[in-house]
Structures are given as C-alpha cells and as structure tokens.
Amino acid sequence: MEKLEILEGRKKQVYEKTKDAATFDIKCETTSLSGSVSQRACVFCGSRVVLYPVADALHVVHGPIGCAAYTWDIRGAVSSGPELHRLSFSTDLQEIDVIYGGEKKLYKSLIELIDQYQPKAAFIYSTCIIGLIGDDIDAVCKKASEETEIPVLPVHSEGFKGTKKDGYKAACDALMKIVGTGSTDGIGKYSINILGEFNLAGEAWIIKDYYEQMGIEVVSTMTGDGRIDDIRRSHGASLNIVQCSGSMVKLAKMMEEKYGIPYLRVSYFGIEDMSKALYDVAEHFKDNPSILDAAKKLVSREVGELYPQLLDIRQALAGKKAAIYVGGAFKAFSLIKALATLGMDVVLAGSQTGNKDDYTGLKEMCDEGTVIVDDSNPVELSKFILEKEADLLIGGVKERPIAYKLGVGFCDHNHERKIPLAGFVGMLNFAKEVYQSVMSPVWQFAPRKGGL
Amino acid sequence: MLLRHTKKEVMEREALTINPAKTCQPIGAMYAALGINGCLPHSHGSQGCCSYHRSTLTRHYKEPVMAATSSFTEGASVFGGQANLVTAINNIFSVYEPDLIAVHSTCLSETIGDDLQQIVTKAKDDGKIPEGKKVIYAPTPSFVGSHVTGYANMVTAMAEQFAENTGEKLDQINIIAGWMEPADMREIKRLAKELGATIKLFPDTSDVLDAPQTGKHVFYPKGGITMSGLKSTGDSKSTISLGCFTAEPAAIALDKKCKVQFKSEDIPVGLRATDRFLMRLAKAARVKIPESVTDERGRLLDIMTDMEQYFHGRKVALFGDPDDLIPLTEFLVDLNMKPVHIVSGTPGKRFEQRMRDILSDSVPDANIKNGPQADIYLLHQWIKNESVDLLIGNTYGKYIARDEDIPFVRYGFPIIDRIGHSYFPSVGYMGGIRLAEKILDVLMDRQDRDAPEESFELVM
Numbered sequence: 049m050e051k052l053e054i055l056e057g058r059k060k061q062v063y064e065k066t067k068d069a070a071t072f073d074i075k076c077e078t079t080s081l082s083g084s085v086s087q088r089a090c091v092f093c094g095s096r097v098v099l100y101p102v103a104d105a106l107h108v109v110h111g112p113i114g115c116a117a118y119t120w121d122i123r124g125a126v127s128s129g130p131e132l133h134r135l136s137f138s139t140d141l142q143e144i145d146v147i148y149g150g151e152k153k154l155y156k157s158l159i160e161l162i163d164q165y166q167p168k169a170a171f172i173y174s175t176c177i178i179g180l181i182g183d184d185i186d187a188v189c190k191k192a193s194e195e196t197e198i199p200v201l202p203v204h205s206e207g208f209k210g211t212k213k214d215g216y217k218a219a220c221d222a223l224m225k226i227v228g229t230g231s232t233d234g235i236g237k238y239s240i241n242i243l244g245e246f247n248l249a250g251e252a253w254i255i256k257d258y259y260e261q262m263g264i265e266v267v268s269t270m271t272g273d274g275r276i277d278d279i280r281r282s283h284g285a286s287l288n289i290v291q292c293s294g295s296m297v298k299l300a301k302m303m304e305e306k307y308g309i310p311y312l313r314v315s316y317f318g319i320e321d322m323s324k325a326l327y328d329v330a331e332h333f334k335d336n337p338s339i340l341d342a343a344k345k346l347v348s349r350e351v352g353e354l355y356p357q358l359l360d361i362r363q364a365l366a367g368k369k370a371a372i373y374v375g376g377a378f379k380a381f382s383l384i385k386a387l388a389t390l391g392m393d394v395v396l397a398g399s400q401t402g403n404k405d406d407y408t409g410l411k412e413m414c415d416e417g418t419v420i421v422d423d424s425n426p427v428e429l430s431k432f433i434l435e436k437e438a439d440l441l442i443g444g445v446k447e448r449p450i451a452y453k454l455g456v457g458f459c460d461h462n463h464e465r466k467i468p469l470a471g472f473v474g475m476l477n478f479a480k481e482v483y484q485s486v487m488s489p490v491w492q493f494a495p496r497k498g499g500l
Numbered sequence: 501m502l503l504r505h506t507k508k509e510v511m512e513r514e515a516l517t518i519n520p521a522k523t524c525q526p527i528g529a530m531y532a533a534l535g536i537n538g539c540l541p542h543s544h545g546s547q548g549c550c551s552y553h554r555s556t557l558t559r560h561y562k563e564p565v566m567a568a569t570s571s572f573t574e575g576a577s578v579f580g581g582q583a584n585l586v587t588a589i590n591n592i593f594s595v596y597e598p599d600l601i602a603v604h605s606t607c608l609s610e611t612i613g614d615d616l617q618q619i620v621t622k623a624k625d626d627g628k629i630p631e632g633k634k635v636i637y638a639p640t641p642s643f644v645g646s647h648v649t650g651y652a653n654m655v656t657a658m659a660e661q662f663a664e665n666t667g668e669k670l671d672q673i674n675i676i677a678g679w680m681e682p683a684d685m686r687e688i689k690r691l692a693k694e695l696g697a698t699i700k701l702f703p704d705t706s707d708v709l710d711a712p713q714t715g716k717h718v719f720y721p722k723g724g725i726t727m728s729g730l731k732s733t734g735d736s737k738s739t740i741s742l743g744c745f746t747a748e749p750a751a752i753a754l755d756k757k758c759k760v761q762f763k764s765e766d767i768p769v770g771l772r773a774t775d776r777f778l779m780r781l782a783k784a785a786r787v788k789i790p791e792s793v794t795d796e797r798g799r800l801l802d803i804m805t806d807m808e809q810y811f812h813g814r815k816v817a818l819f820g821d822p823d824d825l826i827p828l829t830e831f832l833v834d835l836n837m838k839p840v841h842i843v844s845g846t847p848g849k850r851f852e853q854r855m856r857d858i859l860s861d862s863v864p865d866a867n868i869k870n871g872p873q874a875d876i877y878l879l880h881q882w883i884k885n886e887s888v889d890l891l892i893g894n895t896y897g898k899y900i901a902r903d904e905d906i907p908f909v910r911y912g913f914p915i916i917d918r919i920g921h922s923y924f925p926s927v928g929y930m931g932g933i934r935l936a937e938k939i940l941d942v943l944m945d946r947q948d949r950d951a952p953e954e955s956f957e958l959v960m
Contacts, residue, residue: 057591080547080571083588085540085596090548112607112642113517113845114524118552120896131502140517140872141643146611156515165505176546176608177643180577207546208572208608426564427596430717445555449564453717495715 054428057081061422063407065414074407076422079211085425087373087446088400090207092175093119094215097463098295099171099203099222100133101125101246102274106167108137110154110185111175115207116140123463126250127273132167141177151183158192158200168276169199171222176207199276201225212375213401220299223270223279227303230277232284238333239265239285241309243300244292245316247272248463251470255316258326258471262342264333270296283307287332289314289325292376315378316470317478318386319354323347350472358389361479366391368486371438373421373429373447374461377402377410383442383461384413390479395436398424426450439486455494457485503903506877508884518877519896521819522845525640525650527553528679528746529604530567532654535677535685535703537724538599540592541567544585544614545606559916561682561709566719568592568601572608581614582622589620589635590628598720599727600634604654607642634727636661646846647913648745648821651679655750658702662727663734665758670735672698673784674760676750678743678767678823679913680927682706682723687925688742688768691778694793697785700733701725710922734758738784742767742777743823744850767823768927769935770831771800796929803936804835810940810960812836814889819843819879819897820912822851822870828892828911830858831932835939837890838863841882847871876900890943907942911935 054062060075080086096119100107109116116138127133139145139153154172162170170192174185185202193200201222205215240259245252252272259266267285268278288300288311300311312332314325326347330340370392372383377399384394397410398421410420419432426446433441433454441451444462451458459481461469467477526543530553533541543550550569557565570576570584585603592601603616616637629635638657640650655676675692677685686706692699707723733739733754739762741751751762763784768777775797782789804811815838818825822844829839840863842855851870859866867882876893880900883891887904891897894912901908915921925931944960951957 079573080569081587081591082570082584083542083568083591083595084571085566085568086547086571087551088547089551090546093548093551112524113520113522113646114526114549114552114607114642116517117520117523118556120519132505134502135505135877136519138517138520139515140520141607142872143641143644146607146643153515160513160516164507176572176606177611180608180611207548208577209574211547426566426717427719446551446558446564449558449562450717452562453564453711453713453715455713455715494713 058084062428063411063420065411065416065418065420072408072411074404074420074422076407077403080423085427086423087425088423089212091210091212091215091218092173092205092207094212095173095203095205095219096215097123098216098219098271101127101271102171102276102279103127103133104130104168104275105132106137106161106165106170107133107173108139108157108161108170109173109175110139110150110178110183111141112177113138113140115175123246124248124465125246125272132165137161146177146181149181149183150178151188154183154185155188155192158188159195162192162196162198167198169201169226171201171203173203173205175205179206199226199229211401216295217298220296220302223299224302226276226279228283228307230280232281235267235281235284236265237286238263238336238339239267240287240289240329241267241282241285242269242272243288243290244296245269245272248465249468251316251468251474254468254471254473258346259329261346262326262330262339264329264339283309285309287312287329289329291315292378295376315382317379317382317474319351319389319472319475320385321382322471322475323351354472354476357476358479361483362389362391364487365483368392368439369395369437370440370442371396371429371433371436373398373424373441373443375400375444377406379461380410381413386475386478389475390482392440394418395438396421396432398422430454440482455491457482457488457491459485501903502899503880506880506884508881510878510881510885513873517873517875520845520875521843521879522646522648524642525645525647525653526604526606526642527556528647528650529602529638529640529654531557531679531705532651532703533602533604534565534708535705535724536600536602536658536730537726538720539602539724540596540598542588542592542601542603543567543569543606544581544603544616545570545608546572549606556914560914561922562919563709563711564717568596577608577612580612581609582619585619586623586626586628589623593628593630593633596719600636602654603635603637604640604650606640610639610641648679648823648846652746652749655703655747656753658730659733659750659754660757662730663754663758664731665734668735669737670732672700672732672736673781674733674736674739674754675699675701676739676741676747677701677703678741678746679821680767681925682708682710682922683925684927684931687928687931691793691928692781694790695778695782695785696787697781700729700736702730702733734760736760738762740765740777740780740784745822745846745848766827769824769827770932771797771804771834771929772830773827774928774932800929800932800936803933807936807940808836810943813838814943815840816890816892817841817879817883817888818891819876819893822846822848824912826851826854826858829855831935833858833862835936839866840886840888841867841879843874843876843879844870845874890939907946909938909942
C-alpha cells in the first residue's frame, strides 16, 4: 500500500520502541492540531460522561440543543433504581437567548423540572457559549437551590476550555460540593468508596460484590449506579478506591485533603490487576486479617474457575496481534496485561488523553516494535494497524468501523460495551469477545492488509 | 419503565426541551458535505462538536466518518478563530489531500463573530488553498433551526459557491436531494436512468456512507457529486428540489445565481409523491415514463389494495424531520391510516400548513406541533392521552414503543440500533413497498402475538 505520512506537527506524539531509540520524549497533554481528524472530544464530554451515571439527579444541559441530543443515553451506565439520568433535558437556546442571555430560561427550566421530577440534586452543564453570552450560572443555581431546597450544582464544562480531562475536573468539583453534606452515622471502619467506575453493563455491581464478600462496606459507588444520598455521606468512608486514570483522581485528592481519606489507584481489568485491586485494599485494612483471608479465598476461587476456561482461548489466540486506542492511558496498561494473559502481542498502544508518566509506563511495558501514540487520528491508526498486521483493534465508537473496513476484529472497551469486562468474570467475557471477533469466519471474505 | 417520569397531563412548557426531536445544525452540514466527492467536512469550533457528529453519523451508518476540526482553545475564543481555521486549511490540504474542504460553523464560532467568508478569502489570499482545490463554507449556528437547517445551509452553499452559468445550456436536470439516505439517492439515480433522463444529483452520499468492505480504509470513498459536476449545475436546463425544508433553499439560490428555474417537490415517499416526482422529471427531461416504472407503480398499488384491510383505521403517531414526515403522512393517509399525533423539533410554518392540508379530510383534529418544545416527551404525553396502533420515528422512539407496548417502525435520523436504512430505499415505488412491508410486519406480528389461541390465524 502507499506510504502514509504523519502530520509534521504530530511526529512528536508518535513513538516507535526500537533498540536504538534511547531518548523517549513523547509530546502529550497538548491541544490537538487545528485541522487534525482527531478522535478526541471536549470538556463538556468529559463532565457529562463522569456525572451521567448519577441516576437520581437531574442532568440539565444549558446550551443549544446539540450537546444534549448527542449525549442522550449514549452510555450503558446501568441503574438499579431511578433512571432519570437516561432522559435528555436541554434549555435549547435560541438566537434570542444568545442575544439577551439564557439565565431566565435556565431558571425557569430548573424550577419546572425540579417541581415535576423531585430529584435529589441537579447538575447544570454549561456548554461553549454560556460564558461568552455572559450567563452567571452560579447565581442561577444558587437561587434555584434556595428555592427548591436541593443541591443545584453548576458544572463548568465549556467545550473549548481545555480537553476532556478538564471536564473530569469540573465534574469532580461539582461532586465535591455534595460530599460531606450527609450524616456518616453507622459507617464502619472497614469502609470504602468506589470512584471512577461507571457501572457499564453492571460492572460496579460485580466490583462492589467482591469487596462486600471481603467484609468491606461500600459507602458510595459515586458515579456508577450513583445516588446523591450515598455521595453526601461518602466522606465517612475510610478509603477511596479510584479506577480510570484521568477522571476521578482529582476528587480523591480533594477528599484526602479535606477529610483525610487516603486513596488507592486500581484497575479491575484482567486477572492481575483485579486481584491486586482486592489485595491492595486488604493490605490497607491489615489490622483485620480476616479481610486478607477473604480476599485470598475469593481470588483463588475466581481464578480457579476462570483459568481453565481461558486456556483454550489462549491457545487459539497465541501470537495474534492487537492494537489499542482508548480514552485514558491507565486503561491501556490493564489491557496490555490482559492481552498478555491471552498470549497476544500488542503492536500499537495509544490514548486520547495520556500524560508523560502514562506513556513512559506504556513504553516500559511494551515489546520492541510497539508504536505508542497520543491523540491519534484515523490515518495513523489505519497505517499502523496495516503495517503491524494487527488482528484486533480495541477502541470506541469511532474506531470500530475503521477496524472492520480494514478486515480486523474489534472489541469495544468504551461506552458501547454490551457485557461486563471488569472483574474476573469480565476477563472471561473479554477473552470470549476477543476470540469471537478475531477468529470469526467473516474475515476470510474480508481481505486484510489492503486487499492483498 | 424507562419513561415512567412522563406525566399524562400536558402543561405548557416555556423554557425546556425534554427528549428532543431534533439536533443542531452542524451535523446536517457535515452529512451534506459528505455527498461531494473528495470532500473533507470541517467543523469550525470546539473539538467535541466534530467528535459528536462523527460518532452519531458512525452509529447511524456503521461507517467511518471523516471530518476535521479547528480545535478551538480559550485563546481562539478571545481572539477569534481565524488563525485556527487558516492553519487547519493549510494542514488539511497538505496531509489529508482532499479535493475540497466544506467548512461549517458552530455556536461557538458564530457567537464570537467569526466570518467564514472573510477567513476563507484570507486563506486563499495567503496561498493556503492549492491550485484546483476549493474551500466552501456555510454558517450553521446551533441556536437557529435544527440539523435540517444545517443540511439546507450546506447544500445552498454548494449551489452558491460552485454553480456557474457559462451561457451554454447542458441537456441535464438538477435534482437537489433533500436529507435522505444513501439508498434513497441511489434509487433516485436508478429511476432517472430508467426514464432515460440525464440528471445531476446533489448532494449524493451513495457510495460514500454505504461503502463496500475492501480491506482498505478509504479516506474519500468513490461516491459523491464531483466538483465539476457541481459547477455544471449552473448550466442545467432546470432544477427539481426534493424537500421544501432541506432542498428548496438551494434551488432558490441556484435560480438566483445562474437563472436555472426550479420546481419544488416533496421527497418521493409513497405513491403520490413518487407520481409527482416522476411526472415532473419526465416533463423536465422530455422523456416518457417507461413501462418498467409503471409496473413498479402497479406493484406498490397492488400491495396497497391487497393489504388494505390491515391498514385501515389504524392510528399512528410519528415524529422526525419535516421533509420526511410530509410525504410519509400523505402515504399513510392513502393507506387509510390515521396519523393522530405528529411532532417535529424543526421550526417552520410550512410544516403545519402542509400537514393540515394532507389531514384535512381524514384527521382534521390531529395533534401537530413543530419547533421549540415540540419534543418526544410531548409526543409521549399525547400518546398517553390517546393511544395509537403504530409509532414511526427514529431510534429514540423505542423508549415509548417499549413502555407503551406499541408496534414501532424506524424511519428518519438517527437510526442507531438497526441496519437497513442505508441499504434499502424508502423513496420511489420500491421504497413504498418496503415501507408498507415494514408497517405490515409490525402490525401483523402484534396481531399474532396478542391473538387468543382460537383466533390465531395461519393465513393473513
């Protein structure tokens, strides 16, 4: 196939691990080049995906209709009760509002909505033009909150004010205003909050169940099947467990500073990381050895069940090649380990929002010849997938059809996953999904490697 | 009960949209731009807009969708987006090598006052647009109209910024496609060929968003009207625009610029709209409607008469975009069905006027609303007050269909949970047959499901 060029300004965001490449200085945490066909989203997107699974809150998007329309129920974040979060509420700003301001409209919307739905709290997302037209959403929220006696929280998520990560921060700021407003009565010593788990396909339930089996009390799952009343009292927990590299570390840090709650960073993908997530918590509560005993028992039981089932799959997949392009780099670490469990080689690893530490970590983990990319685009992804002869791409909605057009298997490790991939059971699901996609007979009709 | 929060009492809402039956302008502009061969759509705004539009189009078509963005930062919002757009144009032509870039604005760039015309002129003056390449632009503020408006604005930009009247008339008819599926555009071309009429169809997303699997990821699939094709529309004998919301504005612009007269027709959905379109085309191109097409019509009519007993009197609720709903409603009325609730998020007086005309005899008191607060929540409330036998709309209708247990046919944009819409046409007589089949399938499946054992029928 013809040689594809990398944009001049992008060369520093692409790195190939070779023997000679002594210096590693990948450029990241920058804004995307103008004119790039980037796979990234915006600040608003970051806030929206993090807060969305709080199911008994109102989520009102203040802006023109699009931002609300495109984020209407696109994330499979499951709720065990209320499903208010799956509706789409928008102030649907019109030209006249842009000229005269949208504050009155927002205020009216809030009063109408809160009156009708009686939510536990309301999150108000500001979109690109809100700051520009001069709306003071803080003041509107304050007024609405006083009148309705529920927390009405502004989320400062103007799309252009940074990257998706800044949206995570805005979401954490909003959550922090709820934390600490409830009673901590009855919360025991061996208690945790689960942060950065969004309950896609019910994953938070699996994780929560593991910890409960170890005798640990889960005070709040925050943003996975989230409930306002739980978040209010979450400062009563002894420990925060944080998954997902970018999104919730900020909240954990704020809670550490204000309430002295330490936090652990974990991942629930793959046998290794899942086990570690349990053992690390047991280690934290080491004054109670029964927790560690329970963890050991749980891990041994689950792995014992899982491992024999993985062996056949591993035999079929051994030596197959995988490409990874995900939102946060932390997820890529787990995926590399999980793919190694399946005997697969990673030939491309990249993320939309990784930082220097993340990429250094990725470099350490990867074999020679692996390409590492930050904020990539379809041209680069196609180029490396074909050049490196990948059999599988792991990514999100925009990457899926690219893989299929290239005749390569695909696994969605983002919003559109249909089955839980977290936990021990998730590892088996992941293995099965990768196996089904990579080994599908359809590829025999779909010429790979540019039709050769 | 996902929609358990819907209240039956309909109260006047002033300030709020719940479960919108529309989205914003730029995605329409992006979709239209994909109907030009070798075109890279460009979103002049924040990165998220472009990402959301690409994701939504990808979910609808199961295809890669390429588009670039100016990637606005805080600086750009203070100092204006000119530098971003000029840099973007330069980067795009040097790396992605499109034949043209179709720029649309966003709420952000419109609010800060960026003037696309002036910026593109500057890029040209600065030598950022290579010889033979082109940049077109359409303003698409998200706070005006809807995705339908954005489509119309980009198609109008095509007419205004490409068409040239050289003084030499060409023996061809322009057909301006309203917002329809690639399969529909393909069907329009097939019908024109059957008639022996030479047409220039634009935009044309067939062979772009229904591209075959080849083992390659092609940045610019082979479909779409070419730049020279667009240029030649200024010399065409006449224009037929399909859809008064999405196509007619471009026809008006073309007439104004190049003196190509136009006739405005509906998107040819159903028997009568297809009749009108084909007669219009036959007349304009001075050709006769061949027996093969007359036979297609006969087959559609045959199904309509054969199955009449299953359609008649059935009440329908529908939502979507004006140009889709107008001919569809006419078709439903011809099938002796009763469209009782109709909602479109897109504003425009002509919508309700047309609907009232179509329904004046059969359902004079139908609930019809479009524009702000005409949303799927309102439609649901209406359904709670007067139930229906069938719901027609985009994927978001599935919540109502499930909660109220109503047979549901997917039609419109977006359809993100089924395939077929991009492969099988809804337009023309064949499209009518498909729509009739889809409606019958869900109605008869329901009858089978609910029939008591003794009256469960083998032959229907």
